[in-house]
Amino acid sequence: MSNYDQLGFVYKKEILDRSIKPGFDNLISNADKLITGLNPFCGDEVKYHINLKENILTNIYLEVEGCAIHKASSSFLSDVIINEKVLEVQSMCEEFISYFKKNNDENKQFKNDKLNIAIPLLDIKSNQIRIKCVLLSWNTMYNNLFSKNQ
Amino acid sequence: MIDSEKIASDFPILKRKINDNNLIYFDNAATSQKPIQVIESITNFYTSSNANIHRGVHTLSMEATNLYDRAKERVAEFINSNDSESIIFTRGTTESINLVAETWGKANLDENSEIVITELEHHSNIVPWQELIKETNSKLKYIPIKPDGTLDLSNLGQIINSNTKLVSITHVSNGIGTINNIKNIIKKAKDVGAITLIDAAQSAPHMPIDVNELECDFLAFSGHKLLGPTGIGVLYGNKKLLEEMPAYQKGGDMILEVTYQKSSWADVPFKFEAGTPNIAGAIGLKSAIEYLMNLSMEEIRNHEIEITEYAYEKMMNINGIEILGPENIDERAGLISFNIPGVHPHDLGTFLDSKGIAIRTGHHCAMPLIKKLGSHSSARASFYIYNTKKEIDKFITEINNSMKYFNHV
Numbered sequence: 001m002s003n004y005d006q007l008g009f010v011y012k013k014e015i016l017d018r019s020i021k022p023g024f025d026n027l028i029s030n031a032d033k034l035i036t037g038l039n040p041f042c043g044d045e046v047k048y049h050i051n052l053k054e055n056i057l058t059n060i061y062l063e064v065e066g067c068a069i070h071k072a073s074s075s076f077l078s079d080v081i082i083n084e085k086v087l088e089v090q091s092m093c094e095e096f097i098s099y100f101k102k103n104n105d106e107n108k109q110f111k112n113d114k115l116n117i118a119i120p121l122l123d124i125k126s127n128q129i130r131i132k133c134v135l136l137s138w139n140t141m142y143n144n145l146f147s148k149n150q
Numbered sequence: 151m152i153d154s155e156k157i158a159s160d161f162p163i164l165k166r167k168i169n170d171n172n173l174i175y176f177d178n179a180a181t182s183q184k185p186i187q188v189i190e191s192i193t194n195f196y197t198s199s200n201a202n203i204h205r206g207v208h209t210l211s212m213e214a215t216n217l218y219d220r221a222k223e224r225v226a227e228f229i230n231s232n233d234s235e236s237i238i239f240t241r242g243t244t245e246s247i248n249l250v251a252e253t254w255g256k257a258n259l260d261e262n263s264e265i266v267i268t269e270l271e272h273h274s275n276i277v278p279w280q281e282l283i284k285e286t287n288s289k290l291k292y293i294p295i296k297p298d299g300t301l302d303l304s305n306l307g308q309i310i311n312s313n314t315k316l317v318s319i320t321h322v323s324n325g326i327g328t329i330n331n332i333k334n335i336i337k338k339a340k341d342v343g344a345i346t347l348i349d350a351a352q353s354a355p356h357m358p359i360d361v362n363e364l365e366c367d368f369l370a371f372s373g374h375k376l377l378g379p380t381g382i383g384v385l386y387g388n389k390k391l392l393e394e395m396p397a398y399q400k401g402g403d404m405i406l407e408v409t410y411q412k413s414s415w416a417d418v419p420f421k422f423e424a425g426t427p428n429i430a431g432a433i434g435l436k437s438a439i440e441y442l443m444n445l446s447m448e449e450i451r452n453h454e455i456e457i458t459e460y461a462y463e464k465m466m467n468i469n470g471i472e473i474l475g476p477e478n479i480d481e482r483a484g485l486i487s488f489n490i491p492g493v494h495p496h497d498l499g500t501f502l503d504s505k506g507i508a509i510r511t512g513h514h515c516a517m518p519l520i521k522k523l524g525s526h527s528s529a530r531a532s533f534y535i536y537n538t539k540k541e542i543d544k545f546i547t548e549i550n551n552s553m554k555y556f557n558h559v
Binding site: 006007010011016017019020040041042043066067068069127129130133 | 169493494495496497500501504511512513517525526527555556557558
């Protein structure tokens with residue numbers, strides 16, 4: 001694989017686009033929940049300000065700093081989970097995270113259809129060091145969705 | 151005068167292609183590459199002379215023992231120590247520092263004692279002392295840094311005082327390249343009767359070291375950062391101190407006599423070398439040191455001043471770049487830590503890797519230092535004897551390309 005192909009394998013256009021404009025940038029003044037994550041080793045940081053109505057994530061304000069992969073991944077996650085029930089969000093995060101833990105990466109279709117939005121991230125599995133950049137937001141959401149406000 | 155291109159031809163790995171590009175290896179602060187002479191010294195040992203040392207009366211054991219002992223003598227020569235019995239082989243700088251903390255530290259510190267380090271330190275010269283002060287109820291103090299990454303010595307007289315028992319400082323910061331005036335600090339320590347330990351991990355590979363001139367009590371460095379194999383390092387120690395210190399690890403080889411009831415220890419330095427040592431590593435280290443001494447450590451330092459100055463000036467022309475550490479090239483080792491706008495260090499590292507360029511990104515095992523300077527992470531290029539200005543030119547070009555790539559320019 002040439003060097004540009006190798007780079008493009010990790011940094012797909014959607015990832016580069018979302019790293020510059022992650023979206024979900026409308027400020028929420030009355031968030032029902034704040035979920036935060038930080039990787040102190042590199043400074044990747046994410047804050048999800050979310051509104052909940054009848055256990056559905058109705059609104060997200062995303063604050064994200066760090067590398068391009070982390071910013072894009074946080075953006076993809078926001079698109080996946082908006083307007084979903086919290087139990088469904090939990091299940092989708094678990095399925096996404098487990099993809100990166102599996103040895104077999106042939107099957108890139110998820111049980112939860114909405115996760116397919118995040119397919120551009122999956123090839124980063126080939127770059128072991130950057131997997132944690134992909135997963136910080138997903139682990140943060142999965143581990144904290146049901147906890148008290150941070 | 152160093153001929154880097156000729157030197158590079160001695161290093162088999164430098165012929166590798168990485169992602170269809172010639173490898174440009176700028177991660178020497180993490181580990182150095184190995185010349186064929188070092189690789190062959192290890193292979194030859196295992197091919198022809200492998201045996202355990204200091205035990206057998208057969209030919210192979212005597213050959214192995216001779217090679218190991220000659221390695222110690224060469225290390226002593228390298229740092230201008232008069233006595234090879236002041237040289238202990240360890241696994242590396244981290245183990246050397248831990249050895250001093252566990253033995254000298256535990257035996258000599260109490261609730262009235264203070265240890266002084268600096269804000270520039272690698273984790274291996276912070277964490278052992280943080281743990282030691284918990285066990286001994288002593289205190290840990292820091293010589294602070296100025297915004298330019300040099301030490302602020304304005305308050306040194308207060309920081310190093312009559313309570314100070316140990317001053318343990320890095321000669322060269324692996325995080326940002328600052329070269330410390332350790333002679334001055336060692337003198338201050340001696341004035342109050344404190345023991346001194348120098349972390350020479352980033353200096354011993356790159357400049358002359360003279361323990362006689364420095365008059366430090368301990369000095370530590372790693373073989374793998376100076377062309378040697380991994381798993382071998384050095385602790386130089388004042389022999390009188392070593393004789394007074396308790397033993398470190400206990401078991402075979404470090405004993406004089408063992409009964410079922412009790413044991414006595416061997417003489418220094420063997421007291422501190424329990425078990426079968428990294429014999430092949432010591433032999434590889436000897437070969438590495440000989441390679442470097444053949445080039446002259448002064449010439450190596452001159453070469454690094456030249457290419458670091460070249461790189462620094464070119465990098466300063468990159469729009470918005472932030473270079474951490476001192477501006478003055480005489481206060482800087484061959485290492486440049488930096489951040490560029492709009493490209494996170496990890497993205498830069500991945501981008502450069504796609505062009506065959508290896509740099510380090512992250513906190514460089516100096517989290518408190520990088521945080522104090524206002525970042526979580528940085529990119530770090532660190533140079534050595536085989537790096538050239540031509541490689542730096544490509545490095546600069548690709549940094550600029552990365553900014554276009556990640557910002558849709």
